Amino acid sequence: MNKQPYIIDNPAENDFRLNRQALVDPDVLTLEKSCIFDTCWVYAGHDSEVTKPGDFVTRTVAGRPVIMARDSNSEMRLFLNTCRHRGAKVCRERSGNTKRFYCFYHGWSYDNDGALAAVPGDDAYPDSFDRSELGLTEAPRFEQYQGFWFACFDPSVPDLETYLAGAKEYIDLVVDQSPSGTMEIITGVQEYDVEANWKLLVENSFDDYHLHSTHSTWLEYMKDAGVNIRVPNGKGLVLPKRGIGRNLGNGHAVIDNLNFRGRPVATWISIYGEDAKPIVESAKAELVERLGEERAERVANTNRNLFVFPNLMINDGSSVTVRTFWPAAADRMEVTAWAVGPVEESPEMRKVRLDAFLTFYGPGGFATPDDVEALMQVQQGIAETVSEVPWSVMTRGIAKEGEQLNSDELHLRTFWRRWNELMTGAENSAQASE
Amino acid sequence: MSDLQQEVTNLIYLESTLLDRREWDEWIDLYTEDAVYWVPSWVNEEETTDDPELQLNLIYLRNRGGLEDRVFRIESRDSYASVPLDRTVHVVGNVLVAGEMDDEVEATANCIIHTYGKKGGLTRASLYDFRMRRDDGELKISRKKITFIDDRLEGPIDVYHL
Ligand code: FES
Ligand SMILES: [Fe+2]
Numbered sequence: 001m002n003k004q005p006y007i008i009d010n011p012a013e014n015d016f017r018l019n020r021q022a023l024v025d026p027d028v029l030t031l032e033k034s035c036i037f038d039t040c041w042v043y044a045g046h047d048s049e050v051t052k053p054g055d056f057v058t059r060t061v062a063g064r065p066v067i068m069a070r071d072s073n074s075e076m077r078l079f080l081n082t083c084r085h086r087g088a089k090v091c092r093e094r095s096g097n098t099k100r101f102y103c104f105y106h107g108w109s110y111d112n113d114g115a116l117a118a119v120p121g122d123d124a125y126p127d128s129f130d131r132s133e134l135g136l137t138e139a140p141r142f143e144q145y146q147g148f149w150f151a152c153f154d155p156s157v158p159d160l161e162t163y164l165a166g167a168k169e170y171i172d173l174v175v176d177q178s179p180s181g182t183m184e185i186i187t188g189v190q191e192y193d194v195e196a197n198w199k200l201l202v203e204n205s206f207d208d209y210h211l212h213s214t215h216s217t218w219l220e221y222m223k224d225a226g227v228n229i230r231v232p233n234g235k236g237l238v239l240p241k242r243g244i245g246r247n248l249g250n251g252h253a254v255i256d257n258l259n260f261r262g263r264p265v266a267t268w269i270s271i272y273g274e275d276a277k278p279i280v281e282s283a284k285a286e287l288v289e290r291l292g293e294e295r296a297e298r299v300a301n302t303n304r305n306l307f308v309f310p311n312l313m314i315n316d317g318s319s320v321t322v323r324t325f326w327p328a329a330a331d332r333m334e335v336t337a338w339a340v341g342p343v344e345e346s347p348e349m350r351k352v353r354l355d356a357f358l359t360f361y362g363p364g365g366f367a368t369p370d371d372v373e374a375l376m377q378v379q380q381g382i383a384e385t386v387s388e389v390p391w392s393v394m395t396r397g398i399a400k401e402g403e404q405l406n407s408d409e410l411h412l413r414t415f416w417r418r419w420n421e422l423m424t425g426a427e428n429s430a431q432a433s434e
Numbered sequence: 435m436s437d438l439q440q441e442v443t444n445l446i447y448l449e450s451t452l453l454d455r456r457e458w459d460e461w462i463d464l465y466t467e468d469a470v471y472w473v474p475s476w477v478n479e480e481e482t483t484d485d486p487e488l489q490l491n492l493i494y495l496r497n498r499g500g501l502e503d504r505v506f507r508i509e510s511r512d513s514y515a516s517v518p519l520d521r522t523v524h525v526v527g528n529v530l531v532a533g534e535m536d537d538e539v540e541a542t543a544n545c546i547i548h549t550y551g552k553k554g555g556l557t558r559a560s561l562y563d564f565r566m567r568r569d570d571g572e573l574k575i576s577r578k579k580i581t582f583i584d585d586r587l588e589g590p591i592d593v594y595h596l
Contacts, residue, residue: 188490369590
C-alpha cells in the first residue's frame with residue numbers, strides 16, 4: 001500500500017479522490033474482512049427461501065459457510081456450517097428439508113434446532129463432555145426487516161433497523177408492490193464470477209452516469225420497442241427522466257428515478273405485449289386502491305437502485321433483483337443474484353416480470369455483461385498502474401447546492417466515506433457537509 | 435444410420451459450425467419463427483429450473499425474435515462484452531434421436547465448447563435437448579434447451595458460449 005490515504009475528501013475545495021490501491025491491494029481485502037464484513041449487518045437471505053420447519057439453504061455469508069434454516073418451531077436460524085467435533089461441514093446440500101444435520105465424518109448429528117442429538121460411541125468421552133454445550137454455533141446476531149434477513153458477527157452492534165436507517169424507506173417501496181406486503185424469491189438463481197474488485201460492483205450497481213456509453217445496445221433495443229429514450233436538453237440529465245442520488249446514512253445510498261423503462265408493477269411498455277397491458281393496469285389499480293394515488297404512483301412509476309452497505313443491492317428497475325457479492329480475492333468477486341416478486345403475483349404477471357428481468361439483468365442479459373466487461377477493464381487498467389496513476393476522480397456534482405442527480409457521484413462518495421471510516425476508524429466530517 | 439438420424443445430426447453440426455464461424459443470419463435461419471431458446475439455471479446440485487415461464491433462468495427467449503435481438507447486439511459492435519468477440523469451437527457429439535411425435539422430432543446431444551477471449555481459454559460443456567420440425571420440407575429447430583453444466587458462471591454468457 002502506498003502511504004497515501006484511501007480517499008482525499010475535501011468538498012470545500014471540490015475535491016474527492018479515491019486511492020486506487022483500495023481496489024487492488026490484497027492487504028486492503030484482509031483489513032476489509034475484519035473492519036467491514038465482521039462488523040456490519042450483512043445480507044443472509046429471504047424469508048421465502050425457507051418456509052416450512054426443517055427447510056434450509058446453505059451459502060456463504062460474510063465469508064462464513066452458514067446454514068439458514070427454519071427450526072422445528074418455524075423460527076429462522078443462522079448456523080455456522082461446521083461440526084463442533086473437528087470441524088467438517090454438517091450440511092453439504094444447497095437446499096432441502098431435514099430433521100437432522102448429519103456430519104458424516106464421525107457421525108455426530110444435530111437436530112434442526114442446532115442441538116447436538118447423537119454422538120456415536122459417546123461412552124469414550126470423559127464425564128465433563130457436555131452435549132448441551134456442543135450444539136451448532138449461531139451467528140451472534142440475525143434479524144430481519146420486511147422478510148430480508150441479515151446477520152452480524154459483531155454481537156455489540158445496534159439492531160438491524162437502526163443500522164438500515166434511511167434504506168428502510170426504499171425497502172418499503174419495494175415491498176409495497178405486494179398487496180399483502182410479502183415478497184418472495186423466485187425459484188432460480190444467477191451466480192457468476194467477475195474478475196474485479198467487489199467495490200467496483202457497488203459503484204456500478206447504482207451509477208447512472210455509465211448508462212449511455214456502456215448500455216447503448218440496450219437503449220437501442222428499448223427504442224426499437226417504442227420506448228422514448230430521448231434525453232431532454234439543458235437539464236444536465238443523462239437519462240430520459242430525472243433521477244436523484246441520496247445518502248441514506250450508515251453508508252447506504254440510493255438512486256431514485258422517475259421511470260422511463262417500464263415496470264411490471266406497474267407501468268406498461270410495448271415490449272410487454274398487448275396481452276400484458278390489462279394485467280399491468282390492474283396491478284396499478286390495486287396499488288391506487290390500497291395505497292392512494294400518490295403512493296401508488298411512487299411505487300409504480302419510480303425506480304430505485306438501493307445499496308445497503310456493505311454488499312447488498314436491491315435494484316427495483318425493469319424488475320426487482322436482489323444481488324449480493326463477496327470478494328474471493330482483491331481482483332475477483334462472486335456474485336449471486338435473485339429475482340423477487342409479490343407472493344400473490346399471477347402467472348401472467350410473473351412472466352412479464354421475468355422477461356423484463358432477463359432482458360436487462362444477469363450474466364445472459366442485455367446489460368449486465370457490458371457492466372462486467374467495464375469492471376474488468378477498470379481492474380486491468382488500474383492493477384499495474386497505481387504507482388503512476390494513484391487517484392480516481394469522483395467529484396461529479398460535488399460543487400452543487402442541494403439535490404444531486406443519479407448521474408452525479410454523491411451516492412458513490414457516500415459509500416466510500418463510510419468504507420473509509422470503518423477502515424481507518426476516523427470519523428468523516430465531510431459526510432455531514434455534503 | 436437412418437435418414438432421420440443423419441438429417442438431425444447434420445442440423446446440429448451445422449448449427450455449431452455457423453456459431454463458430456459467426457454466420458449469424460444463417461444460424462438464425464435454422465430456427466422456426468416460434469422457436470424457444472432456453473438456458474435454465476441450477477437450483478441445487480441435481481436440478482435446474484424446470485418451469486421456464488415462472489422461474490428465473492439464465493436465458494429464456496420465446497421466439498426467434500429473441501435470437502434476432504441477440505444477433506443485433508453482437509453485430510452492432512456496441513456491446514463491449516462482445517467486442518472483441520470470443521473465439522469459440524463447439525464440438526458436438528452423442529447425437530441421438532430421442533423420439534418422434536406428430537410433426538416434431540426430439541433429439542439430444544452433448545457439446546464441449548472451448549472459448550478463447552479476454553479471460554484466456556475456457557473449456558465448458560452443455561447438454562442439448564432439441565425439438566425440430568419440418569418447415570417447407572426443411573428440418574428446423576423449434577426448441578433448444580441448453581443445460582450448461584457450470585452452476586457458477588465464469589463471467590457472462592451469450593449464445594456463442596453455450
Ligand atoms: S468432524 Fe463432525 S463428527 Fe467428527
Ligand atoms: Fe450498468
